[in-house]
Amino acid sequence: MPQDHSVPRVGVGVFILNSNNEFVFGKRKGSHGQGTWALPGGHLELHESFEECAKREILEETGLEIRDVRYLAATNSPRIDGSKHYVTIFMVSRLVKEGVQPELLEPEKCESWEWVSWEEMLRWYEENKMADGGEKVGGGGKHDLFMPMIDLVEQCPGTKPV
Numbered sequence: 510m511p512q513d514h515s516v517p518r519v520g521v522g523v524f525i526l527n528s529n530n531e532f533v534f535g536k537r538k539g540s541h542g543q544g545t546w547a548l549p550g551g552h553l554e555l556h557e558s559f560e561e562c563a564k565r566e567i568l569e570e571t572g573l574e575i576r577d578v579r580y581l582a583a584t585n586s587p588r589i590d591g592s593k594h595y596v597t598i599f600m601v602s603r604l605v606k607e608g609v610q611p612e613l614l615e616p617e618k619c620e621s622w623e624w625v626s627w628e629e630m631l632r633w634y635e636e637n638k639m640a641d642g643g644e645k646v647g648g649g650g651k652h653d654l655f656m657p658m659i660d661l662v663e664q665c666p667g668t669k670p671v
Contacts, residue, residue, distance in 0.1 A: 517594040521562045522548035524670035531624040547655035563600045571611035575602035584660035597657040
């Protein structure tokens, strides 16, 4: 079914925290935001709760099982790639089994998974902001962030996944 770009879509991004409070971050490919770093997640399906979506998407993309799934924040990104409008629901979760590593189950959508701290991601944000002259568009750097991640930092100051 073709996507209707005249209405906003709802995405769910999930912070999967390990015992060091690091989260899984992936470099996107083959879709909007290619080359940028984002959380695992996906689109909310009809009649699905945020928690159900988070668990389903994480299992599909990383093979990880998560627990203690809860709401963190929401952002409004009306300009992803110039034509798409997304509302992103950010969720926080913990691993069911500590020490398990994410698998690359959708290699057409993601280049790799890494464990990243919130502080490290904020450094990437600051580097991008300086390189881009304060604009939201990635500057082609090593750690460009996906627009909803930038919007999380800018629209929800003080938010931190814990």
